[in-house]
Amino acid sequence: MKNTGFIFDLDGVIVDTAGYHYLAWKKLADELGIEFTEEDNEQFKGVSRQRCLEILLEMGNIEVEPEQFESWLKEKNEEYLTYIGKMDESEILPDVPKVLKYLIERNIPMALGSASKNAAPILEKVKLKPYFTSIVDGNAVTKAKPDPEVFLIAAKDLGVDPKHCIVFEDALAGIQAANTAGMISIGIGDPEILAEANFNFRDFTEIDNDFLNELINLEN
Ligand code: BG6
Ligand code: MG
Numbered sequence: 001m002k003n004t005g006f007i008f009d010l011d012g013v014i015v016d017t018a019g020y021h022y023l024a025w026k027k028l029a030d031e032l033g034i035e036f037t038e039e040d041n042e043q044f045k046g047v048s049r050q051r052c053l054e055i056l057l058e059m060g061n062i063e064v065e066p067e068q069f070e071s072w073l074k075e076k077n078e079e080y081l082t083y084i085g086k087m088d089e090s091e092i093l094p095d096v097p098k099v100l101k102y103l104i105e106r107n108i109p110m111a112l113g114s115a116s117k118n119a120a121p122i123l124e125k126v127k128l129k130p131y132f133t134s135i136v137d138g139n140a141v142t143k144a145k146p147d148p149e150v151f152l153i154a155a156k157d158l159g160v161d162p163k164h165c166i167v168f169e170d171a172l173a174g175i176q177a178a179n180t181a182g183m184i185s186i187g188i189g190d191p192e193i194l195a196e197a198n199f200n201f202r203d204f205t206e207i208d209n210d211f212l213n214e215l216i217n218l219e220n
Helices: 018-032 038-044 049-059 066-084 096-105 119-125 149-158 172-180 209-216
Strands: 005-008 110-113 134-136 165-169 184-188 199-201
Touching: 005 149, 018 038, 018 049, 018 066, 038 049, 049 066, 066 119, 096 110, 096 209, 110 149, 119 134, 134 149, 149 165, 149 172, 165 172, 172 184
Parallel strands: 005 110, 005 165, 110 134, 165 184, 184 199
Antiparallel strands: none
């Protein structure tokens, strides 16, 4: 039997942290006098911390020296960490544990493939770390999604051929990264935004065991 691997994005797939990222960016934006709405925050999904700050500064027409840039990155992250510190299992998105349990009971190797440098502490806070054989996060990559690097490293760690990997993603950049890696992409969220995905679901409550079995046994 061929070996199948499952790779999960973190923010927006396993936990709903977009609101915390928003509040932390909003605080910095307010300080800098930049108008920043929840709608603007959509562009930040799946995007590295560094790129988010670049976009924010572009919105405010602000140019800065590298030292100041680093200091704002740090300030945003410290604010974000105050929210993360209070997280617990209640912030896991609906039916995610059900899917993870189903897969682990069948010895399917699973990896995390996230742009976040805070992925490991978040997984620990919500007590899902033991499910993952490999955690590939923002500290492990040199190129951000839509580059496929994060998922290719995860496939290598799992010892699974990329074409036998299934990726769950809520950001278009992540779907594109999975597609470029030659993997099966599953969009979680708005099917219009994630139209490039091979399969689309609003959330994990729509994913049943028959579909998981289909993925596990997919001939591709
Ligand atoms: C992604 C989020 O998972 O991680 C982005 O969707 C975020 O919004 C990125 O900017 C980086 O996160 P962190 O925790 O390293 O600042
Ligand atoms: Mg995401």
